[in-house]
Amino acid sequence: MSSNRSGPKSASSTPAELPLLGAPVRERADAARNRIRVLTAAETLFAERGVDAVTMDDVAATAGVGKGTLYRRFGDKAGLAMALLDERERELQDRLLTGPPPLGPGAPPPDRLAAFIEAYLDFLTRQLDLVLLSETAATGARFRTGAHTLWRRHCRHLLETGGTPDAEVAADVLLAALAAEQVRHWLREREMEPAALTQSLVRLARAWLPGTPEK
Template sequence: MRDLPVVGTPPAERADAAHNRRRIVRAAAELIATRGPEAVSMDEVARAAGVGVGTVYRRFGDRARLVYAVIDDREREFQTAFIHGPPPLGPGSPAPDRLRAFLHALADRTDAQADLLFMAESGPSDARFRDGSYGLYHRHVAMLLAQVRPGADTAYLADALLAPFAANLFLFQRRTRGMTLDRVKTGLDALADALIVRTL
């Protein structure tokens, strides 16, 4: 299999600039996790990161772009894990095992940043699908499905398996319906198994 590219990899930076970026993003992530994105200011992030507020503005421009940087940082880690990481999430396991592992890992990844992902998906109606990450997920799931369901409409089935990860639905299930993350994963397993068992 040809490796998929990790989406959103930042351009090369000077060592000091890269160091500052990591400090700022880490500080923003910690503040967002404890107080929520709407309560976080650029001044607070600068203080928490130990840099001047001008450095934060020069690097990110505004709070919205800083929030997206926090999303992107976690996203790159996730993509690296399923493209290059150890099995069963990464290469080396049978397609059914990789598919289940991917769905579980994506549930964890979505749960960790559901509010931020909701903000990112709250633009145009197709905002979720324009994001480069969705295209990568879709290609990955379609590739695994092609191995377990040769000849199936894997483009459609991949969309169907990814639909539960829309942030608004995910948040509704977790917070309004009160579903645990384990229950969500069990449901995802049932969806995947309905596609997989036909070939076993």
């Protein structure tokens, strides 16, 4: 979710409304190998110990790279979290832009919005601590990512197309509900089941679309 992927580009049809996450930066073969080793090590350690219990030194030692190399490439643990999330965000982007409906183009706005909420919550719950780290590394961090720009424009476009009043604010409200910190509160402190949370947010979003029957 790094900010260097925030530059908007265009595609055809409905995807023209959306910015794209930028293409991966080309790198030397040895740098690419080190990057893969670091991300593989980080993903394994985060899964085994939890994000909070893993240090950058742990990652460097497991990956077999120097600490200087690790810090120069990723900056800090939040930067490492963003890099790990990058590929997964790209997969979700591809499904939004060119995948089959209802998540991809071709379905009515209410169904596409419901599919986005379901897909994003699934993505989020699979790596909740990583997303939380990347979103809270600094004040307002989540608003400065290319991914947030993409999700926001997608939601706003569907809400506007579906006739929602104040679609701009409605998109912000929906994404605030999908922030990692809020979702963590619901799932871990309130002990909501992911399926129940998804159903509630989908029902709320559908209520914003005039004439949409409740499902």
